[in-house]
Amino acid sequence: MSDRAAELSTHFALRAFGKVGSDRPRVFDARRLTTYRHPREAPALTLALAVVAITVVGAWMLSWAAGLAIVSLFVLTALLTRLSAAQQLARAAEITSTQFAHLFPLVADLRERFAMPETRVFVTQSPLINAVAAGFQEPYVIVLNSALVEALDEEELKSVIGHEMGHIKFGHTRLGLLLGGLDARGVVLPFPLNVVASVRDLIFLWWQRSTEMTADRAGIIACGRPSKAIAAQVKVSVGPTLFQHVNLADLASQAAVLHRGVARWEGFASQLSASHPFLVNRIEAMLDFVSTLETQEPEQAPERVQHVAARLVARAPNSRREYPIDSHALLVGRSPSADVRLQDRAASRRHFEVRSDGAGYVISDLGSSNGTFVNGVQVESARLQDRDVIRAGVTELEFQCNNS
Structure with a gap:
């Protein structure tokens, strides 16, 4: 130094x-x-x-x-x-x-x-x-x-x-x-x-x-x-x-x-x-x-991401931040209560959610104004596969699943 x-x-x-x-x-x-x-x-x-x-x-x-x-x-x-x-x-x-x-x-x-x-x-x-x-x-x-x-x-x-x-x-x-x-x-x-x-x-x-x-x-x-x-x-x-x-x-x-x-x-x-x-x-x-x-101990929360079965990953330019999908539904939108908060004026406050149905993961549009797209195709509800690209407004997220 x-x-x-x-x-x-x-x-x-x-x-x-x-x-x-x-x-x-x-x-x-x-x-x-x-x-x-x-x-x-x-x-x-x-x-x-x-x-x-x-x-x-x-x-x-x-x-x-x-x-x-x-x-x-x-x-x-x-x-x-x-x-x-x-x-x-x-x-x-x-x-x-x-x-x-x-x-x-x-x-x-x-x-x-x-x-x-x-x-x-x-x-x-x-x-x-x-x-x-x-x-x-x-x-x-x-x-x-x-x-x-x-x-x-x-x-x-x-x-x-x-x-x-x-x-x-x-x-x-x-x-x-x-x-x-x-x-x-x-x-x-x-x-x-x-x-x-x-x-x-x-x-x-x-x-x-x-x-x-x-x-x-x-x-x-x-x-x-x-x-x-x-x-x-x-x-x-x-x-x-x-x-x-x-x-x-x-x-x-x-x-x-x-x-x-x-x-x-x-x-x-x-x-x-x-x-x-x-x-x-x-x-x-x-x-x-x-x-x-200064005496606070570091939290170990980031380790949790490594062991979940599925996650959404923000694509560039958002530094590929990861959002684990637990047993509950993952809400995506502009709302302050969303699990994934979007700073995207083209996205709705409650845009879409991803949840597990036991056999896999399903994405559902929540009545968004501009629609939810999976691999370029607009969907109301669809079963997700590993590496599917989801678009809400101009924001893109990649679905990753260890069990797909």
């Missing part, structure tokens, strides 16, 4: 920031993603929602005009967010299997691992190293600036995309419309609503900072290498060129200063108006998360 790689290793980072660590590989289970919410997020959200309720009710009690103005802010924010998402279709390029094909497997893998609702990922030209997630309902939108894609390596980019998908998965984009919709800047509110709105702004920013730390955890799970997630954050903060001159030990020293004496309160006060945590605080929070999970 090179000196630079060693300095950026997770073990080195843990030691530099004074966290408990070991060299043993860590396991981050994407299936447990929603259990990794940062502990500060819930109290911040509760307070923010309470202030929103107080402001709306108070406005209506003062006058119907004030109440209408507050509600209008919510509606306007929601409309502007939807318009912003729609603009990406006109000015940005979507990552698909035939466009930015080198990035598509990465995006498809995270969509599946995180069991994402329909989420479209775009690339737009911008010199700013940044990414953003938006949306109140499907399809959600993630926009990656071109400078970000060019600055990060594959694992770092995976952590950033995982971070943005985390915002969607944890409901931050929806809640942001509700909490951010009460933005009173530029609107003159009568006393005492103006005081309540100012308090609301501070609480909303607290909640925003908490959501960033939650999404950072999703980024770590996405790439599986905390050191890469940290490297991505440092590159976003200082730039990809100057990143080479960043010393993690010095960043740890900066963090330590913020925990001592008057500097602790100065650091706290200076962050109150920020929507994102300071870099050193962010790295420390990421390492706190890593240190709590």
